[in-house]
Amino acid sequence: MKKSKEHSQGIIIEFDSGVIPPPFSHYYRLALDWRERTLAADFEIHYTNREDLTEEEILDEGFTTEDDFSFKGELDYVWKKVLSQEFEKIKWSGRPPEEGGLSISALIDGKAGTAKSPENQEAWQMLAQDVIQAIFETAKKEAPLTVNYRLVDNDKIQDCAITMKFSSRQAIFQSKDESKEINWEYAVQLLKMVFTPDYNYELAKENPSNKRGSYIECGDGYWHELGKGVVNIDTSFDAVDKIKSGFENLLS
Structure with a gap:
């Protein structure tokens, strides 16, 4: 073999x-x-x-x-x-x-x-x-996935996004101040966390809030607040916190 x-x-x-x-x-x-x-x-x-x-x-x-x-x-x-x-x-x-x-x-x-x-x-x-x-x-059957994230803390708003370009195997991080390629595996693992919790679409909004909190939009146009509209399925595994830390590490 x-x-x-x-x-x-x-x-x-x-x-x-x-x-x-x-x-x-x-x-x-x-x-x-x-x-x-x-x-x-x-x-x-x-x-x-x-x-x-x-x-x-x-x-x-x-x-x-x-x-x-x-x-x-x-x-x-x-x-x-x-x-x-x-x-x-x-x-x-x-x-x-x-x-x-x-x-x-x-x-x-x-x-x-x-x-x-x-x-x-x-x-x-x-x-x-x-x-x-x-x-x-x-083949242009699907567009690259972009996940948007907003952190509001002490009246400071920080917006960022990760775009996954599978066609070229690139993960692009964008914020107000920069656009850069980040580690592919880091981005993949972070997005796995993004799709791990439960999303309550009854609480979702079409626009992100300016109130203190963390918000995410997973490519479908609906914004969810982490910890309220996005909650852990398994109480022994805090995926919500890992989403927050994963994005905030990129923002820091």
Whole structure:
């Protein structure tokens, strides 16, 4: 297996959501080829078993009737380094791919090797989702995500934002005084915290408050006050405080 890793010229990632019900159930195939000093991507995703659902049932779950998508094109070469490094240190589960889950095969001379299941399924699923988001941005299917934050303390208002550009794997921090690229992993972990608590949209506002407090807007136009409209789901884990400290560290 070591030899195929050393000579791999790309990878193919396949994912099957398994037994989860529609409209969530889906399958995707993501082929990434870096033989020619470019990163060529061939991607398709298909949502399965929707035949017995009405359009209303699909829309009620936040989907559309046209969620299937395919893409062939080039991605920013920055992703090649990330993917190849992760593939070089991969550990295999030793189990054959089964229904449900993710499998990976190496591309060697344009041909796919044997598909195997990585030991760390969750990490590879998350990495694949990052690449898929890069594809969506490259194809102009989705815009980069921007999360806005406001801190009001002692009548001083500080506004800032983080924009995640998956297409180029850049995290851009913007405030009144500066715009700079920040550490990608720091931004990813901070945004994971952002989407961890519970958001009460009945308390949300279309404009941020000028009253003392911390406020966040997650890209949908609605502002929430941390600690009131945004509350921890798990009382043993203070995600709200981590959001505050994460943004305020960037503001300091």
